[in-house]
Amino acid sequence: MFLERSGLHIFTWRNIEVSVSMWYGLIMAMIVFFPALSGGSMLAGLIWVVAVTISLLVHEFGHALVAQRYGLGPSVLLHGFGGLCMMQREANTDGEDARVVFAGPAAGLIFGGLVYLFATFAPQVAYASTWSATFVAALLFVNIGWSLVNLLIPMWPLDGGQLFHLILRRFKDEESARRITLNVSIFVAIPAAIVGFLIFRSFLIAIFAVMVVMSCMSMLQTGQSLVGRRSGRSLATASDFHQELLAQAEAALSDEDWREAYRVCHQMRASGQMPEKMLNRVWTILGVSATEMGEYEEALDYLRRAPKSAEVEQAIVRCQREVA
Ligand SMILES: [Zn+2]
Known part of the structure; x- marks a missing residue:
């Protein structure tokens, strides 16, 4: 969303192209190498990177497969702050749009649920070693924890923020829905930055939240439309x-x-x-x-x-x- 919209094509599945940006490679490399600097294991970092990448693909394919059913021409990009499902065409209705948005976290929650069932019924396999236990924990954390955060926090451009905007559009005109969404996002992002930094000691959460505040403020000022932000090409409605x-x-x-x-x-x-x-x-x-x-x-x-x-x-x- 904040970064580039193109990347290196890595594979195509069901006519959906998947690319990866340079930033994604860099951030993942940092996750692998940072623990090693303080005497930790690179293998733990690598396990996290594999788990995060699988989870992002599950999430983005959730969006993309539903978008494809509506003929929206989706493609997937793994970039600096996660994944992006880009569409060549706008959804025909807000209902279609909402289903495309919802499908991402829903796919993550279903996948997380399957991992949980597997770990419950085959603990001897799931917890066979510290590494497999790390892998299972990472998959559960990202697919359940992150999917819930992403779905429930009304902060643009998270899926929860997009759904919040679509729900507001049922009751308000687009301009009011746009303003409320952006203001609520700023209102939510400021405590998120503080909590991320002070409680979770996460620079990444804090930086992400600061970027959300900056981008929402600039969108409020320029009047930039929220409709079609995920689309690579044209927008359906003007601000x-x-x-x-x-x-x-x-x-x-x-x-x-x-x-x-x-x-x-x-x-x-x-x-x-x-x-x-x-x-x-x-x-x-x-x-x-x-x-x-x-x-x-x-x-x-x-x-x-x-x-x-x-x-x-x-x-x-x-x-x-x-x-x-
Ligand atoms: Zn999503």
């Missing part, structure tokens, strides 16, 4: 903020105030992602206003990204004539 700006740009365009139309469109582009249809309109307005301002080469750049229309074609012809 009110973007809609307001587009209205301003359209008004400036019809007043032939090219400079203002151009400025507002750039402000929209700087304020985060927007739906494809809206972005197409932004390219058109940028192209037309840049043409009128005599910035022909720049205008051509925008016009080529805009969908074909009479006004776009006309502006392209005019720019080409001026540039030649």
